Amino acid sequence: MDSVTISILAIVILFAMMFVGVPIFVALGVSSVVGIVLLQGFEALSVVPGVMYDRMASFTLVAVPLFILMGEIIFASGLGSDIYRAIRISLHRVRGSLAVASVIACAIFGAMCGVSLAGAATIGKFAIPEMLRAGYKKTIATGVIASAGSLALLIPPSVGLILYGLVAGESVGYLFIAGVIPGIMIALMMIAYVLVIGYLKPDLMPAVSLEELEREQESGNPWIVTIPALLLVFAVLGSIYFGIATPSESAAIGCFGAILIAAYKRSLSWKVIKKIVSDATRTTGMILAILSSALVFGYLLTRLRIPQELVMWIMDMGLDEYTVLIAIFMLLIVMGMFMDVVSVILIATPLLLPIIKTFNYDPIWFGIVMAIVTEMAVITPPVGLNLFVIQGISPGNTSMMTVARGSFPFFLILVLAVVLLTVFPSLVLWLPFG
Amino acid sequence: MLSFINLFSLTTYRLAQVAVIGTLAVISFEVAARYVFNSPTQSSLEITEYFLVAMGFLPLAAIYKSNGHVSVEIVTMLLGPKSQAVCRKLALLITLSFSLLVAWFGFDLTLHALQTKTASSSLLSFPMWIPYSSIPLGFLALALESLRQLFESAATKETV
Numbered sequence: 206m207d208s209v210t211i212s213i214l215a216i217v218i219l220f221a222m223m224f225v226g227v228p229i230f231v232a233l234g235v236s237s238v239v240g241i242v243l244l245q246g247f248e249a250l251s252v253v254p255g256v257m258y259d260r261m262a263s264f265t266l267v268a269v270p271l272f273i274l275m276g277e278i279i280f281a282s283g284l285g286s287d288i289y290r291a292i293r294i295s296l297h298r299v300r301g302s303l304a305v306a307s308v309i310a311c312a313i314f315g316a317m318c319g320v321s322l323a324g325a326a327t328i329g330k331f332a333i334p335e336m337l338r339a340g341y342k343k344t345i346a347t348g349v350i351a352s353a354g355s356l357a358l359l360i361p362p363s364v365g366l367i368l369y370g371l372v373a374g375e376s377v378g379y380l381f382i383a384g385v386i387p388g389i390m391i392a393l394m395m396i397a398y399v400l401v402i403g404y405l406k407p408d409l410m411p412a413v414s415l416e417e418l419e420r421e422q423e424s425g426n427p428w429i430v431t432i433p434a435l436l437l438v439f440a441v442l443g444s445i446y447f448g449i450a451t452p453s454e455s456a457a458i459g460c461f462g463a464i465l466i467a468a469y470k471r472s473l474s475w476k477v478i479k480k481i482v483s484d485a486t487r488t489t490g491m492i493l494a495i496l497s498s499a500l501v502f503g504y505l506l507t508r509l510r511i512p513q514e515l516v517m518w519i520m521d522m523g524l525d526e527y528t529v530l531i532a533i534f535m536l537l538i539v540m541g542m543f544m545d546v547v548s549v550i551l552i553a554t555p556l557l558l559p560i561i562k563t564f565n566y567d568p569i570w571f572g573i574v575m576a577i578v579t580e581m582a583v584i585t586p587p588v589g590l591n592l593f594v595i596q597g598i599s600p601g602n603t604s605m606m607t608v609a610r611g612s613f614p615f616f617l618i619l620v621l622a623v624v625l626l627t628v629f630p631s632l633v634l635w636l637p638f639g
Numbered sequence: 640m641l642s643f644i645n646l647f648s649l650t651t652y653r654l655a656q657v658a659v660i661g662t663l664a665v666i667s668f669e670v671a672a673r674y675v676f677n678s679p680t681q682s683s684l685e686i687t688e689y690f691l692v693a694m695g696f697l698p699l700a701a702i703y704k705s706n707g708h709v710s711v712e713i714v715t716m717l718l719g720p721k722s723q724a725v726c727r728k729l730a731l732l733i734t735l736s737f738s739l740l741v742a743w744f745g746f747d748l749t750l751h752a753l754q755t756k757t758a759s760s761s762l763l764s765f766p767m768w769i770p771y772s773s774i775p776l777g778f779l780a781l782a783l784e785s786l787r788q789l790f791e792s793a794a795t796k797e798t799v
């Protein structure tokens with residue numbers, strides 16, 4: 206059987222199994238196994254555990270469980286509410302202050318957490334009820350949190366960027382640093398949108414009452430713990446940027462800082478610690494399971510020379526680079542509509558990166574743009590992870606379409622950001638490469 | 640049998656938790672050794688890689704038990720209850736077959752490393768069968784867990 210037929214068969218098996226409800230890591234593994242048997246025979250399957258082991262035992266990946274652990278500690282510490290309160294009190298004069306505070310709090314939380322769910326769930330849990338109490342429209346209140354929560358996928362430390370770095374063979378440190386300017390840029394674009402809407406349609410975001418603000422101020426100064434949290438963010442990212450520590454070492458520093466902050470807030474009981482370790486183990490295991498199978502899938506693709514064949518096919522078609530880029534972005538968005546972010550990154554990177562390199566785009570740039578496209582995916586139905594989370598934590602009967610409608614303007618902001626970064630790639634590459 | 644499957648799954652999960660804490664401890668020690676005492680260790684990098692492999696494979700069954708692995712449910716949600724049950728059994732069978740296959744070849748890899756006394760090429764000269772064993776152990780636990788769920792779903796149907 207020729208390589209094209211085998212690869213088509215493997216991809217058909219992959220999608221067929223995914224749609225039957227087989228866990229993605231198993232679907233990836235089985236399609237790879239079938240491909241390997243068809244290509245090299247049953248005996249060749251002995252390479253499967255070896256491929257899984259050799260490529261997973263990587264020091265780069267050690268940052269994944271540590272950043273997840275750091276996120277879980279921050280999540281359990283209740284720091285999210287302090288960050289949100291500190292910002293919303295400081296911004297109380299601004300129209301749409303609660304929505305602006307939500308975006309900033311999600312961005313800061315994203316700088317301490319590697320996954321988008323934690324930020325959206327943590328900030329959303331108290332910010333959405335508060336916005337609704339203040340008279341905000343449900344679409345705005347839920348949409349802003351779902352979308353701003355996705356910033357964690359881009360703002361370092363991002364687990365998605367670590368996985369991309371591993372599969373693409375790029376420096377995770379460079380990827381983290383490259384994500385800073387686009388992350389801040391998108392957060393500012395989201396804030397600008399909220400401010401403009403607040404100005405043009407004040408009934409969508411009424412001002413917060415003075416009584417509520419006074420009551421808020423009486424319950425202590427939230428900046429007392431927010432400032433150390435911000436210092437922790439600078440310590441983690443600064444140590445990577447200045448080359449003082451590797452991402453894994455800075456993750457360990459971050460974990461210790463997070464433990465100190467949580468201990469100061471007296472939120473670390475034995476029960477909480479057990480839950481933190483348990484949740485971190487589950488999230489890490491879930492991600493690494495997909496990674497291990499994706500590595501075998503990548504091995505099959507390499508043996509079949511599919512990335513090279515794909516590049517030649519595209520070159521033969523004579524498409525210009527922008528058509529190819531648009532096609533790639535559309536493919537990523539469609540994949541993200543049905544799959545989780547980790548799977549999208551791990552399946553798409555080995556296939557698409559050679560094409561990107563052919564058109565002389567920088568792999569670091571592509572990693573960042575891919576992270577933004579996956580941000581779009583988590584706020585796009587039918588399988589937008591953040592949409593489900595926000596629907597789950599919103600009070601009353603909130604439909605997923607309400608959240609999706611509220612997220613749509615932010616989806617357009619992300620599209621605009623991708624266009625900007627494509628036209629001006631130096632926005633991504635300036636910080637890591639000067 | 641059921642209690643053995645639960646115990647096996649719980650044990651592998653606890654080992655993965657130990658690996659998470661171990662990674663934090665080893666990297667923190669390395670940070671302190673390098674930046675505070677200016678004497679970096681030789682083997683922390685290697686040990687954390689072994690922990691990482693344990694974190695990847697050992698908790699597979701526990702995560703599966705709590706429905707924590709990512710899967711696409713959008714299509715099966717559109718089906719009727721009978722078709723959903725068929726899909727679920729099919730998914731369990733596929734998971735069982737795949738995990739048995741990887742466990743088998745993983746066991747082969749581990750046994751070979753044990754018999755040939757394969758060790759890491761570093762100063763630590765770590766016996767490689769130990770980190771390799773995470774693969775057969777994790778996938779065997781997953782196979783047993785999917786088998787348990789398969790029996791459970793068959794029993795549920797009989798009760799109905």
